[in-house]
Amino acid sequence: MDFLYDPYTFIARWVHDFLTGLGVSPAGERFITSLIGGFILATGAMLLVTMLIWIERKVVARVQDRFGPNRVGPWGIFQSFADLIKIFTKELISPSGIDWLPYNLAPVLAVASVLIVWAVLPFTATFYGANLNVGILFVVALGATGELGIILAGWGSNNKYTLLAAFRAVAQLISYSVPLVISTIIPVLFAGSLALNDIVSAQEVWFIFLAPLAGLVFFISNLAEVGRAPFDLVEAESELVSGFNLEYSGLKFGMFYVAEFLHALTAALVFAVLFLEDGAAQGR
Amino acid sequence: MLNDWSYIAIFIVISMFLPTAAITIASFLSPKKPNPIKNSIYECGMETVGEAWVQFKVQYYIYALVFLLFDVEIIFLYPWAAAYNQLPLFAVIEGIVFILILLGGLLYAWRKGVLEWV
Numbered sequence: 534m535d536f537l538y539d540p541y542t543f544i545a546r547w548v549h550d551f552l553t554g555l556g557v558s559p560a561g562e563r564f565i566t567s568l569i570g571g572f573i574l575a576t577g578a579m580l581l582v583t584m585l586i587w588i589e590r591k592v593v594a595r596v597q598d599r600f601g602p603n604r605v606g607p608w609g610i611f612q613s614f615a616d617l618i619k620i621f622t623k624e625l626i627s628p629s630g631i632d633w634l635p636y637n638l639a640p641v642l643a644v645a646s647v648l649i650v651w652a653v654l655p656f657t658a659t660f661y662g663a664n665l666n667v668g669i670l671f672v673v674a675l676g677a678t679g680e681l682g683i684i685l686a687g688w689g690s691n692n693k694y695t696l697l698a699a700f701r702a703v704a705q706l707i708s709y710s711v712p713l714v715i716s717t718i719i720p721v722l723f724a725g726s727l728a729l730n731d732i733v734s735a736q737e738v739w740f741i742f743l744a745p746l747a748g749l750v751f752f753i754s755n756l757a758e759v760g761r762a763p764f765d766l767v768e769a770e771s772e773l774v775s776g777f778n779l780e781y782s783g784l785k786f787g788m789f790y791v792a793e794f795l796h797a798l799t800a801a802l803v804f805a806v807l808f809l810e811d812g813a814a815q816g817r
Numbered sequence: 818m819l820n821d822w823s824y825i826a827i828f829i830v831i832s833m834f835l836p837t838a839a840i841t842i843a844s845f846l847s848p849k850k851p852n853p854i855k856n857s858i859y860e861c862g863m864e865t866v867g868e869a870w871v872q873f874k875v876q877y878y879i880y881a882l883v884f885l886l887f888d889v890e891i892i893f894l895y896p897w898a899a900a901y902n903q904l905p906l907f908a909v910i911e912g913i914v915f916i917l918i919l920l921g922g923l924l925y926a927w928r929k930g931v932l933e934w935v
Contacts, residue, residue: 641836
């Protein structure tokens with residue numbers, strides 16, 4: 534096995550041999566490799582998000598004729614990491630009268646609901662977490678638990694602004710998730726399978742050329758789900774102060790921020806898997 | 818298959834664990850200096866009138882119900898779409914009839930003004 538051609542399989546085989554050499558049982562070996570792989574994938578996702586935050590700030594700055602972050606590291610590339618370290622030392626203010634469990638569960642759930650989707654995404658022909666035969670259903674169903682995090686945040690904060698903002702955010706999310714899910718039926722129909730790996734290998738031509746309307750609907754619905762530019766009425770500053778995350782501070786707010794960017798990244802990945810893959814080029 | 822599901826169980830635990838661990842570490846590192854003014858609910862300098870946990874319009878509930886209806890419809894359409902290549906013509910027409918019936922329901926909800934955000 535050539536290391537440069539397929540490093541993932543090389544490392545996986547090496548870890549497998551190493552653990553079998555130590556005399557670990559097959560079930561235990563599977564558990565350990567899943568744990569290591571999952572941790573690396575989840576941490577990698579978080580690191581990519583910090584890079585994405587830097588890219589967004591840089592691009593927005595260029596659009597507005599500014600420099601953007603340019604002090605920490607070359608081109609300010611470590612700015613997000615500096616912010617990340619600093620946000621750890623910021624006070625976590627818990628307002629009086631909050632509902633403790635929903636208030637603290639919401640930021641965790643917001644990140645987890647998006648991160649879980651990474652378990653089934655096929656990155657290459659060999660590098661993927663799990664090849665579920667209901668992969669697309671898993672992505673849609675687990676991705677929708679993010680709405681639960683938002684409503685918990687709005688309800689638990691004991692604030693009327695956050696409650697209204699949460700209702701508005703959830704109304705937007707659920708109304709756009711119907712066209713989002715319906716447009717995923719088109720790739721399933723072409724591929725004849727719900728597994729994401731099969732959808733990728735079935736694409737001789739990009740599905741967006743075969744079904745441009747479905748691709749467009751999926752893209753626009755994803756913009757609404759992520760709450761980006763034309764659909765950013767979720768955080769209407771003039772009416773709702775800041776949105777459902779108004780009462781959060783420190784890293785708890787940071788978690789919502791990370792979740793937002795992670796959601797954008799994940800939505801882009803799912804879009805690429807469903808509509809922009811080339812199975813033949815990946816040697817499937 | 819069981820392999821995949823065990824991986825997903827582990828991954829769900831990891832994805833819950835990472836944010837929890839980060840917040841726990843932050844709560845140890847961060848200063849704690851609460852005072853009544855700081856802990857009060859943010860409402861642009863005003864005191865909150867009444868309870869914040871209010872009951873919301875029933876219209877919203879119907880809205881969510883329509884959403885649920887269409888989500889369940891999609892669950893039924895997934896197996897139909899996955900097996901589309903092997904289906905006889907009858908089953909294809911049946912699927913279209915199913916969509917048309919639900920489209921009638923959508924038009925009814927639309928006429929009743931459920932889709933309006935008031």
